[in-house]
Amino acid sequence: MSQEKPCRACTDFRTWARRQKETYDTEQKTQKKKEETPVTSARDDCPLDKDELGSKTWAFLHTMAAYYPDRPTAKQKTDMKNFFYIFSNFYPCTICAEDMQEQLKHSPPETGSQETLSQWLCRIHNKVNKKLGKPEFDCKLVNQRWRDGWLDGSCD
Numbered sequence: 001m002s003q004e005k006p007c008r009a010c011t012d013f014r015t016w017a018r019r020q021k022e023t024y025d026t027e028q029k030t031q032k033k034k035e036e037t038p039v040t041s042a043r044d045d046c047p048l049d050k051d052e053l054g055s056k057t058w059a060f061l062h063t064m065a066a067y068y069p070d071r072p073t074a075k076q077k078t079d080m081k082n083f084f085y086i087f088s089n090f091y092p093c094t095i096c097a098e099d100m101q102e103q104l105k106h107s108p109p110e111t112g113s114q115e116t117l118s119q120w121l122c123r124i125h126n127k128v129n130k131k132l133g134k135p136e137f138d139c140k141l142v143n144q145r146w147r148d149g150w151l152d153g154s155c156d
Ligand SMILES: Cc1cc2nc3c(=O)[nH]c(=O)nc-3n(C[C@H](O)[C@H](O)[C@H](O)COP(=O)(O)OP(=O)(O)OC[C@H]3O[C@@H](n4cnc5c(N)ncnc54)[C@H](O)[C@@H]3O)c2cc1C
Pocket: 050, 051, 052, 053, 054, 055, 056, 057, 058, 059, 062, 095, 096, 097, 099, 100, 121, 122, 123, 124, 125, 126, 128, 129, 132, 136, 137, 142, 145
């Protein structure tokens, strides 16, 4: 819709007054909308916050587990186990890292195969989901979510 300034000299007073009011109302609505819009970063290349980092990190971890070998060598098993311990020492969100370290004490990485690793990670993630009041993920679906795509073909 065109929002030209009403021209008093171009219209009769009633029309001019009506158009003045329309312009005023539109400006008020625009201002209100601006105030209601949550402040988000105008750019998409800013440093990550906890939640952005979290979802990107989970995507990486689950995808890594999804492509882990079905029959890993002894070295791959050890390396993957060490990876999670080292990861938990350097993860940049402190409360998340501490939570992960605590979880690793009770539930060490199960690196025997792709299946065991993916299921273990799914359970670890679900513990965090539970703590945050988020719904738990159905671990039977973990390979569809992170490796094969959904059975209905919606990812193909
Ligand atoms: C190791 C780690 C520890 C964290 N600890 C904390 C913490 O202590 N406190 C805190 O506030 N935040 C923590 N976070 C961040 C938090 O888990 C979320 O990443 C963040 O809140 C954003 O959530 P989200 O809704 O985008 O979905 P996310 O939880 O990031 O999940 C991303 C996607 O993974 C899939 N998914 C969800 N659950 C599972 C599962 N169990 N198995 C497989 N796939 C799944 C879903 O499709 C979901 O959309 C942690 C993140 C990581 C990586």
